[in-house]
Amino acid sequence: NFPRLFSLSNQKDSLVSEVGARHGDRWIWSFSWRRNLFQWEEDLVAQLLDALESVVLNMEDDTWCWVPNPEGIFSVKSTYDYLAKVLSSEDVIQEEMVLVFDQIWDSPAPSKVIAFSWQLLYDRIPTRRNLDYRRILAPEASRECVGCVGKVESSIHLFLHCPTAMLVWYDVFRWIGVVIVIPPTLFSLFEVLRGMASNKKIRMGYLLIWHATLWCLWKARNNTIFANGSMDSKDIVEEIKVLSWKWSLVRLKSSPCMFYEWTWDPGDCFLR
Known part of the structure; x- marks a missing residue:
């Protein structure tokens, strides 16, 4: 970094093409200063030129480049992979969690629903516990879960262990025809x-309903x-059925199901 040289420059708002020129196969920098430089400032210029030696310039127009993708093109997947690495470096991620992510x-x-589920699994949604941890809630504000009494609203409680959430999950399990004991984690x-x-x-149908349940x-x-x-x-369960049915019409690679068929036997709809 060369803040001293920047403060002395007459070219603060100039383009790269305006602070140099190509001579043969070399690029020659041409800086303009608002006064004569002291010797130690000249030494800084020499250091700057040394640092710029490794910069390879061409005559093409500048373009945006997305660094997390080797091809330089933005994609949701490359963004997800990048954020997953950043977040996993902050937290210890168990093998089970890595597989789910x-x-x-x-x-x-x-996509926005999957992104929400992803944030939830990282415990990055604004539950009352998280807001309290970040000192956003006022001292007099409630920390309790809105679905029951006496429990702090954490992610794992609100979406899995709250009595209301458990009733929702058991109704969903009965609806899709599976027998599951509520596990300790969403993973x-x-x-x-x-x-x-x-x-x-x-599997695609089950995951669709899993996301719909968390969203609802x-x-x-x-x-x-x-x-x-x-x-x-x-x-909540009725909303899950309606919403997941609407998603299934355009997102599942199967023949469309009538709503009454979806509510009666979604498994049959999955297999069409």
């Missing part, structure tokens, strides 16, 4: 559902806090 995007759910639930699928079509629980929570709604498990 690798598989979570392989789902027909909308485990993801892996259990994925492992119970007998083929890829059913969060929507119900927000509606309770901000719109004077309520955390009613039956209403």
Whole structure:
């Protein structure tokens, strides 16, 4: 860094092409200063030129380059891989978690919903516990879960162990025809559902409903806090059925299902 030279430059807003010229196969820099430089400042210029020796310039127009992708092109996957590396360097990620993070995007759910589930698994959504940890909640604000009484609203509680959330999950399990005991983590639930699928079509359907359940629980929570709604498990399950059916019409690679067929036997719809 050369802040001293920058402060003395007459070319602060100049383009690279305006502070030099090509002579043969070499690029020669031409700096302009607002006064004569002292000897120690001349030494800084020499250091700057040494640092610039490794810079290779061409005559093509500048373009944007996305560094996390070797091809320089932006993509959601490269962004996800980059953020996953950053976050995993901050936290100790167990092998089970790594597998889920690798598989979570392989789902027909909308991208914004998958992104929400991804944030949830990293515990980066604004639950009351997280807001309190970041000192965003006022001292007098409630830290309790909106779905029950006496429990702090953490991610794992709100989406899995809250009595309301458990009722929702058990109703969803009955609806899709599986028997599962609520596991200790959302990672485990993801892996259990994925492992119970007998083929890829059913697996895609299960993951679609897994994402829809998390999304609808969060929507119900927000509606309770901000719109004077309520955390009613039956209403949440109905919303899960409606929303997942709408997604299935455009996102599952199967023949469309009528809504009554979807609510009666989604497994049959998965296999069409």
